[in-house]
Structure formats: C-alpha cells, structure tokens
Amino acid sequence: MPELPEVETTRLSFADRIAGARIEAVRLGKPLRWPLGVKPEKLVGRTVRGVRRRGKYLLVDLDAGVLLMHLGMSGSLRFDRAMPEAALHDHFDLVTSQGVLRLNDPRRFGAVVFAEGESAPEAVKLLGGLGVEPLEEGFDLAAFQAGLKRRKAPIKQVLLAGDLVVGVGNIYASEALFLAGIRPTLSAAKISRPRAARLHAAIKEVLARALEKGGSTLRDFSNAFGETGYFQLEAMVYDRKGEPCRVCGTPIRMIRQGQRATFFCPHCQKS
Numbered sequence: 001m002p003e004l005p006e007v008e009t010t011r012l013s014f015a016d017r018i019a020g021a022r023i024e025a026v027r028l029g030k031p032l033r034w035p036l037g038v039k040p041e042k043l044v045g046r047t048v049r050g051v052r053r054r055g056k057y058l059l060v061d062l063d064a065g066v067l068l069m070h071l072g073m074s075g076s077l078r079f080d081r082a083m084p085e086a087a088l089h090d091h092f093d094l095v096t097s098q099g100v101l102r103l104n105d106p107r108r109f110g111a112v113v114f115a116e117g118e119s120a121p122e123a124v125k126l127l128g129g130l131g132v133e134p135l136e137e138g139f140d141l142a143a144f145q146a147g148l149k150r151r152k153a154p155i156k157q158v159l160l161a162g163d164l165v166v167g168v169g170n171i172y173a174s175e176a177l178f179l180a181g182i183r184p185t186l187s188a189a190k191i192s193r194p195r196a197a198r199l200h201a202a203i204k205e206v207l208a209r210a211l212e213k214g215g216s217t218l219r220d221f222s223n224a225f226g227e228t229g230y231f232q233l234e235a236m237v238y239d240r241k242g243e244p245c246r247v248c249g250t251p252i253r254m255i256r257q258g259q260r261a262t263f264f265c266p267h268c269q270k271s
Contacts, residue, residue, distance in 0.1 A: 002071040004134070004167030005210035007056050010071070014079035014101065015051035021096035022047050023062075029091035030108060033072060037122055038065075038114040048096060055130045055166035060094075060101075065116050067094075068126055072109030078102045131166040134203050135211075139165060145196040148188040155191060155199075156184035156257050168203055171238045172210060174263045176202040178237045183269040184262045185255070237263040 002010070026040035049061040058077075060067040071077070083100040086093065092103040092112050103110060115123040132138045147164040148155070158164060159173040168176065177184050179202035182195060191199070213234070236246055240263060241254035250267040 003169030008053055010077050011051050011053050011058055018048050019050050021098035023096055025095040027093040032091055033109050033111040034113050054127055068113045070111045072105055074107045075105035075110035129163055131164045134165050134207055141200050144200050148191050148196055151188040154185045155188045156262055158188040170260050172206050174238045176206045183271055184264050
C-alpha cells in the first residue's frame with residue numbers, strides 16, 4: 001500500500017503542473033471503493049487551485065469543493081498532456097486544460113470522493129480521525145509520549161492505527177521501530193520516555209529519508225511521472241526475512257500482526 005512518502009512523492013510530481021487548470025471532463029471506469037458523490041458533469045468548468053496531502057489522502061482543492069483521493073492498496077496516479085485510451089485498470093480520469101490526471105488501480109481499493117469542503121460529512125468521515133502529521137511541527141514529543149501511555153496494544157499496531165500519528169504504514173513502522181531498538185510486539189504503554197523519544201525521532205528520520213528517495217517501490221508504485229522509488233534498497237528490516245541484520249548479522253525475523261507482515265531483528269530489538 002502506498003504510504004505517506006509515496007503519497008507525498010506523488011503529490012509533488014504533479015501538483016505544480018495541475019494548479020490553475022480548468023476541468024474539461026471527468027471519466028469514470030469500474031466502481032472504486034466509494035462513489036464519487038457527485039455527477040461527473042457537475043465538476044466540469046471548475047478550476048484546480050492546488051493539491052495538498054493529509055495522511056495518505058491527496059486533497060485536490062477546487063474553486064468550489066475538494067476531491068479526496070486515496071490510492072488504496074495498489075493505486076497510482078499519472079498526469080500528462082495526453083493519455084492513451086483508458087485500459088482495464090484505469091478507473092478515473094480528470095481531464096483538464098493542462099493535462100489528464102488518471103488513477104490506475106488493479107485492486108480497486110482506491111477512491112476519489114467529492115466534498116463541498118473539509119467540514120462536509122464526506123470529508124469528516126475520511127479525515128476526522130487522523131492523527132498529527134509526523135513531518136510537521138505539530139508532531140509534539142510530549143503529546144506522542146502521552147498518547148503511547150494510553151494504549152495497551154502492541155506498538156506496531158498503534159503506529160498503523162493512524163489516530164496518534166498519521167501515515168506511518170507497514171514499511172516505515174517496521175523501519176522506525178528497528179532504528180529505535182523497540183520490538184514491534186511491545187505494548188505501547190510500556191515504552192519508557194527515553195525510548196519514546198528515540199521512536200519519535202526515528203519516525204521523522206525514516207519518513208524524511210524515504211521521501212528523499214522517492215518512496216518505496218515493492219511491486220507497482222510510481223509517481224505521476226511514472227518514476228519508481230528507491231528507499232526499499234536501503235531498508236534495514238522490511239521484506240528481509242532470513243537475511244542478516246545490517247547491524248549485528250542476526251537473521252531478520254518475520255511475524256504476522258493483524259494480518260500484516262512485521263519484520264524485526266531479534267537481537268537489536270530485544271524488547
């Protein structure tokens with residue numbers, strides 16, 4: 001699933017190019033996770049003001065309303081002056097005066113939802129429960145430490161939940177926990193203040209590094225230019241089951257948490 005670095009990389013690859021564009025048509029393919037919420041022709045004539053990100057959502061601001069886009073498990077966006085005819089897994093085209101924004105999603109867990117604004121019920125339902133952004137000043141250490149103390153669930157699951165800090169998905173949760181030396185099965189409430197501080201710093205460091213590398217391409221992620229990411233090439237634990245730890249040489253282990261694969265070093269992350 002595209003996580004925060006992949007979504008932000010995607011945003012950066014087309015936001016400037018689509019800003020100021022006038023919507024000329026909207027084409028829908030097979031149904032996505034949620035309905036668009038407005039008749040496509042109602043969007044024609046509106047202007048794209050800009051593109052923001054909130055967690056794993058892209059917010060395409062219009063002069064009236066906003067399009068909330070989610071890439072789901074396997075989605076990707078392309079933006080170009082001209083696009084070939086829509087293929088099997090192309091499910092949404094936003095045709096503008098400056099190019100076509102196309103969502104390709106083989107598994108169709110992605111979504112494009114229109115809302116009149118961020119206070120509209122559709123937007124509140126999707127965005128209202130999201131935690132703070134980890135790469136912004138609002139990611140406060142004291143608040144993070146207090147939030148961990150209120151949660152008894154395993155720390156990996158707490159990070160994935162997204163209500164304490166947003167956008168730390170499966171790849172980067174494993175990587176941040178390794179960097180902080182914390183075993184992913186440890187209850188969040190049992191993490192000491194010094195270790196919580198290390199985890200807070202590790203989350204920021206891992207996400208910033210992944211963004212610098214254009215995200216991670218494990219199967220089919222690419223940005224709106226069609227470019228892949230490279231962070232996976234330097235991952236310390238993720239997707240490295242059985243391979244030697246880059247620090248101590250101990251074989252990396254893989255366990256299942258909430259049906260998601262978790263990777264860690266049993267020596268570097270003893271508790």
